[in-house]
Amino acid sequence: MIAPSRFLAWLVLPLLALCSANLLADTVEGAPKALHLLDYIGADYPSTVEAGKVIDDAEYSEQLEFLGVLQGLIADLPAKPEKAELETGVSSLRSAIDGREDGAAVARQARQLGAKLAVAYEVSQAPIITPDPTRGAPLYAQHCSVCHGDTGAGDGPAGVGLTPP
Ligand code: HEC
Known part of the structure; x- marks a missing residue:
């Protein structure tokens, strides 16, 4: 008969393995996702405000929604000395957007934060293999x-009526 402690180990080990696999996935995916959101905010926020006023409500609320997701992603990143600075950075980005600050300034802030994040969590921003246009063309089609x-x-045909086109 298997000793109870060994039996327990068999039961628990796969669970532990599952947990650490999840941890690994978060480490690998959270930072690039956060970086994409920062890119997105930097590109799309500027056209939502003008002279301290929101001029595109739907797009502006989308930016706030992304900020919430971004804050969660940064909070869930594995601990590192640089993490506190990134968290402060997201909070000040949030205050800038809440305060409907100038688009160019906010875009710059988002870019600088993205650069820090990429360095701290070693996010590669280029594909590992050189993309092949002869594969890309049929995929695009x-x-x-x-x-x-x-x-x-x-x-x-499916783009007709979408805004932006
Ligand atoms: C169902 C329609 C639809 C399909 C299918 C689609 N897109 Fe788009 N895509 C859009 C729309 C609409 C936008 C503009 C979104 C916006 O700016 O809010 C967009 C935006 C983009 C952008 C600009 C994103 C940005 O940050 O401004 C890129 C790049 C893009 N699509 C690439 C692709 C690629 C690559 C594919 C195929 C793998 C694809 N799209 C399939 C509708 C589509």
Whole structure:
């Protein structure tokens, strides 16, 4: 008969393995996701405000929503000496957006925060292998042209009526 302690080990070990696999996945995925959100905020926030006023309500609320997700992602990053600075950075980005501050300044803040995040968590921003356009073309035709159009003009059949096109 298997000793109870060994039996327990068999039961617990796979669970531990599962947990550490999850931990690993978070480490690998949280930082790049946060970086994408920062890119997105930097690109899309500026057109939502003008002279301290919101001029595009829907897009502005989307930015606030992304900020919430971003704060969660940063909070969940594994501990590192640089983490506190990143958390402070997201809070001040949030205050800037809450205060409807100038788009260019907020975009700069988002870029600088992204650069710090990329360095601290070693996020690679380039693909590991050189992308091959002969593979990309059929993938684009199959998955993207329906909205983006054959040449990327946003005039595919499923893109009609979408804003922005
Ligand atoms: C269902 C329609 C649809 C499909 C399919 C689609 N897109 Fe898009 N895509 C959009 C729309 C709409 C936007 C503009 C979103 C916005 O700016 O809010 C967009 C935006 C983008 C952008 C700009 C993002 C940015 O940050 O401004 C890129 C890049 C892009 N799509 C790439 C792709 C690729 C690559 C594919 C195929 C793998 C694809 N899209 C498939 C509708 C689609």
